[in-house]
Amino acid sequence: MKFVVSASVLLRHLTDVSKIMSAKVNMSMLNYAALTVRDQMLTLRYTDTMLTIVTRFPLEAIEEEGEVCVPLRLLMESVKETPNVPLHFDIDAEQKTAKVIFDDGLRQGNWSFTVERIEEYYELPELDEGRATQVEMTTDIAEEGLDKTLFCAASSNANTNQINVSTVHIEFTPEGVWFAATDLFRVGRYENTKVRQETRSSVTLPSKAAQVISALLPSTAEALQISFDDRIVLFSTPSIQVYSLLSDNRFPEVEQFFKxxxxxxxxxxxxxxxxxxxxxxxxxxxxxxxxxxxxxxxxxxxxxxxxxxxxxxxxxxxxxxxxxxxxxxxxxxxxxxxxxxxxxxxxxxxxxxxxxxxxxxxxxxxxxxxxxxxxxxxxxx
Structure with missing residues (x-):
């Protein structure tokens, strides 16, 4: 693999996918992100096994396509301390070696590190297309709905009698979409009638997923597709995708609090x-x-x-x-x-x-x- 990428652009996308990376990981492959170069695009994918973030952007130049697993934290910290100049990557997937060269006119530098083969990385979650629900909206509505309700969600692992309150619930109805969260002491509910769905459906996001999605979604109105079945939910924009596994617990009935x-x-x-x-x-x-x-x-x-x-x-x-x-x-x-x-x-x-x-x-x-x-x-x- 050989390609050229802007240091600042790469850092921004590395930072995005690293939002779900723990300070300490207990499985070696969780130190790595999948990097794919194909069709003039670079795709980064990282997972903590519960959440998966995929981000993609165009490259300045490509000599050779391919895909490998790169050490995420090492690469991010290295790029962070590099001048904002083009970075020249030369990666040998078979030999598991990578070299990066830069030159800003005042100083030249390079660093080398070990990579892993893509076959060793976690597979991308797959929705059941026959059972999946798809909803179209804009990112500003989703971001505001999450921001206005997420703070009401309970801390992690707060489950009572098969009711999960460390979540944000999203309900799609013919009248509109509403977001809700509760810690059993308060309930936040946000409804927007711009988004209407002929058939009523709902999805309940774990709090961590809601926090990550809220942080990644732009507050400007961009196209957003939400797809979900009974196991997985996918938030997808033209530049980023966030997958999350769903909880088996149900969300409490909260409508009566507002009536x-x-x-x-x-x-x-x-x-x-x-x-x-x-x-x-x-x-x-x-x-x-x-x-x-x-x-x-x-x-x-x-x-x-x-x-x-x-x-x-x-x-x-x-x-x-x-x-x-x-x-x-x-x-x-x-x-x-x-x-x-x-x-x-x-x-x-x-x-x-x-x-x-x-x-x-x-x-x-x-x-x-x-x-x-x-x-x-x-x-x-």
Whole structure:
């Protein structure tokens, strides 16, 4: 194999596929990525056995095609410290040797390393074409849906009674697509009616897969195809593909959280409330991190007390509310993180009669086709 590639372009793609590489790997081939040169394109593929990332880009010049396995971390660190110049690769797959030469006019350099044969690498996951579902959308919708909900997912391995909450659920319906995630204390739900599917279908992504996909998808509107069967999901754009194995556990029913009876509704400036909540954090008990919120005519009184430090803090902020007085206890981290996901200038806080939860919505819809809400459970007072 002989080819020439830009150092900066190669580094960007090496960095993309390395997002799923662990600091320590327990199988030798997990140190390697598959590198293929064919049809004027270079393709990189890396897997951690649960996730697989494939990225491709055009090359500056090709003398000889082929495919091998290259040491991913070694190659990435080497390219990172190299000037942004063309890199000349000369790889002998049979002898398992590789040499890279560069010359930026001020200095010349080269390095050599060992490669492995492509036959020793993991096979690319394959969807069951006869059973697979395919959905077309744009990357900006998928990226926003994941970003607006992923933070609500539980930490890894949080499974209860065959229900997996360390996931992001995506539901495709005739009315639109919606994303949801929960840690059983809060639920984030994002719906976009631009994407409609005649037949209802769904896929539940493991949290790690959702994080990687969200990080790799561009926020600009590019073509995206999502394909999935009961074992594998594939997110595919013209330049990158991400495969993920799917969990056998089911996602909990969350729709009912957003259809409950509302007794109180408050409208408040998002930044004002968020700053006030964050300022209470140092004065709350570290083990609970809760604060008390008292609502009355056009006013919210926020109060936190730390038994550990015998310290307290109180703030009063203006709001739009004209109902009867009521009080609720909410987690400072859960509320502040939820508010930080709201891009509208004002938020609408909706409460039930018994103060068991708060529903947080943008006071003004972020877009005509978007419905976004976060359910946060109240804490015991």
């Amino acid at each position: 409950q009876s509302i007794s109180h509704e408050v409208v408040v400036n998002t930044r004002l409330l968020l700053d006030s909540v964050r300022q209470l954090a140092p004065f709350s008990t570290p083990s609970t991190m809760n604060a008390r919120y008292a609502f009355s005519n056009s006013m919210i009184e926020l109060e936190a007390y730390s038994e550990t430090y015998e310290a307290s803090a109180k703030q009063v902020i203006a709001c739009e509310y004209s109902g009867g007085a009521f009080t609720i206890m909410l987690s400072i981290p859960l509320l502040s993180e939820s508010l930080s996901k709201m891009s509208s200038q004002e938020v609408k806080l909706q409460f039930d009669e018994y103060g068991r939860f708060v529903l947080i919505r943008p006071a003004q819809p972020e877009a005509e086709e978007v419905d976004y809400a976060i359910y946060v459970s109240a804490m015991l007072q």
